[in-house]
Amino acid sequence: MDTGIKKIIDEVLSGRIIESDEIRTLYAVTLFSEEFFYIQWAGRKMSEECSGGLAEVHGQVGVNSGPCTGNCAFCSFAAANKVFVEQKVEVTEEIIRKCLTLMKNGANAIYLMSTATFSFDRFLEISKLVYRELGGSVPMIANVGDFDYEIALDLKAAGFTGVYHAMRMGEGQATRIDPKKRLGSFAAARKAGLILGNCVEPIGPEHTLDELVEKTISPGKLNRSSVVPCVE
Ligand code: SF4
Incomplete structure (x- = not known):
């Protein structure tokens, strides 16, 4: 996995506010790549934590x-x-x-x-x-x-x-x-x-x-x- 992208995602998970150039980097990942699924996993994790697992x-x-x-x-x-x-x-x-x-x-x-x-x-x-x-x-x-x-x-x-x-x-x-x-x-x-x-x-x-x-x-x-x- 691209370590730069992983670092952005991990820092966001730790509570850092994401910058516009980093948003751009995340939007640009290749569809169905490892980074793509890591973003999805992180998004799911953040949503679950925010909502207590309820939707x-x-x-x-x-x-x-x-x-x-x-x-x-x-x-x-x-x-x-x-x-x-x-x-x-x-x-x-x-x-x-x-x-x-x-x-x-x-x-x-x-x-x-x-x-x-x-x-x-x-x-x-x-x-x-x-x-x-x-x-x-x-x-x-x-x-x-x-x-x-x-x-x-x-x-x-x-x-x-x-x-x-x-x-x-x-x-x-x-x-x-x-x-x-x-x-x-x-x-x-x-x-x-x-x-x-x-x-x-x-x-x-x-x-x-x-x-x-x-x-x-x-x-x-x-x-x-x-x-x-x-x-x-
Ligand atoms: S229904 Fe809404 S989205 Fe669709 S054309 Fe009209 S204004 Fe646009």
Whole structure:
């Protein structure tokens, strides 16, 4: 094994904060190499220690499907990708049935997802019905388009514990959404008292090492107090 890489990983396991050039080194390891599996082992060990060996299982139900003008290059809902050609809203009873099934099977949180341009009023209407059926026994998380403080309050009033919202890789370039809008939603969620789930995503071979490193460290720089580790 590359001793330099092993040293970085061992020091991180001992509690040292990782530097950007070291993150870059770890991202660059060869797939399925010894170093690759050592990183996975270390990541698993750190997660286990943080969580006491417990994990959460979150389930997501789509409220609608259809072409979305957000046009994120990586998304099957992007209008430009022509995967979905017509707008469709799921039958509310079916959404509730799926949520109840997830809950009965042990999901620790239920996500309701819509495309970015779906009507918030309709989303809230459906969400309130879902919340009533779930009886508040499992946290509900909204995975929706960008929103302001008023909508964040509406989401909270509808029964949501939090939102999943991310500044995606290549935001504003691979997407048609201004990064400032994403950060505005972060702030609105925080102000309204919603938990914010966040990830570095989506990660694919289309991203450069520089992007991966920058996005790995930037959420903490942007607004550390409003960001909690990935909930998805
Ligand atoms: S905004 Fe969301 S739903 Fe719309 S294309 Fe982008 S990722 Fe897909």
